[in-house]
Amino acid sequence: MHSSLPTAASLYDRVRRVIPPIEWPAFTDDIDAILTLRRERNAVILAHNYQTPEIFHCVADIVGDSLALARRAMSTEADVVVLAGVHFMAETAKLLNPDKTVLIPDLDAGCSLADSITASDVRLMRQRYPGVPVVTYVNTSAAVKAESDICCTSGNALAVVESLGAPRVIMLPDEYLARNIAAQTKIEIIAWKGHCEVHERFTPADIRELRQAYPNVTVLAHPECPPEVVAEADFAGSTAAMSDYVGRHRPARVVLMTECSMSDNVAVEHPEVEFVRPCNLCPHMKRITLANIRAALERNRHAVTVDAEVAGRARLAVERMLAV
Numbered sequence: 072m073h074s075s076l077p078t079a080a081s082l083y084d085r086v087r088r089v090i091p092p093i094e095w096p097a098f099t100d101d102i103d104a105i106l107t108l109r110r111e112r113n114a115v116i117l118a119h120n121y122q123t124p125e126i127f128h129c130v131a132d133i134v135g136d137s138l139a140l141a142r143r144a145m146s147t148e149a150d151v152v153v154l155a156g157v158h159f160m161a162e163t164a165k166l167l168n169p170d171k172t173v174l175i176p177d178l179d180a181g182c183s184l185a186d187s188i189t190a191s192d193v194r195l196m197r198q199r200y201p202g203v204p205v206v207t208y209v210n211t212s213a214a215v216k217a218e219s220d221i222c223c224t225s226g227n228a229l230a231v232v233e234s235l236g237a238p239r240v241i242m243l244p245d246e247y248l249a250r251n252i253a254a255q256t257k258i259e260i261i262a263w264k265g266h267c268e269v270h271e272r273f274t275p276a277d278i279r280e281l282r283q284a285y286p287n288v289t290v291l292a293h294p295e296c297p298p299e300v301v302a303e304a305d306f307a308g309s310t311a312a313m314s315d316y317v318g319r320h321r322p323a324r325v326v327l328m329t330e331c332s333m334s335d336n337v338a339v340e341h342p343e344v345e346f347v348r349p350c351n352l353c354p355h356m357k358r359i360t361l362a363n364i365r366a367a368l369e370r371n372r373h374a375v376t377v378d379a380e381v382a383g384r385a386r387l388a389v390e391r392m393l394a395v
């Protein structure tokens with residue numbers, strides 16, 4: 072027997088601190104429809120930490136950083152996986168679940184890092200640095216993953232690089248993540264020139280101004296930020312690591328140098344913490360809405376496919392990462 076479904080009305084309490092009452096009625100129809108469809112289709116909704124609170128707190132079954140979403144995608148029993156995030160995340164879920172239907176609500180939800188490198192670029196790097204292992208950030212296409220030895224996320228990049236036992240490692244495509252990891256290891260890191268269009272916009276001057284305007288503010292930065300920004304921050308880590316930091320340390324006042332929805336989503340859990348809100352929006356993450364999640368479940372769109380030969384090689388790189 073099925074337990075009763077939550078309703079949009081009963082969910083408002085979770086998000087009342089970040090969604091004003093006047094905005095809430097615009098969400099309720101879609102939330103109720105999604106909760107019903109999710110059950111009817113035996114679907115699971117995975118949402119990245121950058122999704123808006125009505126998605127993150129009201130319809131997602133599983134939330135987290137890229138690493139957590141990849142891990143959870145591997146173990147789901149659902150028939151359908153809806154990825155509320157960007158295309159590379161849906162592709163990763165498909166690699167790990169070749170027999171399941173994996174849906175991305177908007178096919179144009181891309182990523183500037185994934186767009187910064189092609190499979191042939193990786194082959195050229197291998198020719199230039201023969202024998203040097205290639206670590207590829209998950210923010211890449213399956214075709215790029217297929218050319219690499221192992222993947223990483225911002226949550227495990229240091230452990231992955233150090234697991235290889237090599238004196239030199241090629242780390243693609245995020246130049247800043249590569250340089251931030253290089254600062255923490257003796258291993259020589261060869262980087263690419265890709266950047267996240269959201270995190271590259273933060274500057275050390277932003278942090279200095281924030282510290283002046285908000286005394287005692289704790290500054291947390293994502294490692295896709297430039298190294299000069301990370302150097303001025305109090306802590307740098309993946310979206311999950313930043314969220315954990317707030318939970319463990321409960322700073323009186325905090326700023327998250329990352330995508331805007333992160334602060335909203337973490338603030339819901341921590342009413343005692345003051346969140347200072349300069350942030351940058353990711354236009355790709357923001358393509359996902361309740362309306363297109365509902366349409367994805369109603370019309371089975373957009374099913375993610377990966378060429379079988381590419382998928383086999385890309386899956387190996389992701390599985391090697393998950394084994395570290």
Ligand code: 13P
Nearest residue numbers: 136137138224225309310
């Ligand atoms: P993580 O959630 O893995 O920290 O990644 C951040 C990101 O920018 C994903 O697009």
Ligand code: SF4
Nearest residue numbers: 182183267268269353
């Ligand atoms: Fe890509 Fe940056 Fe957007 Fe993440 S925040 S999806 S890395 S563009």
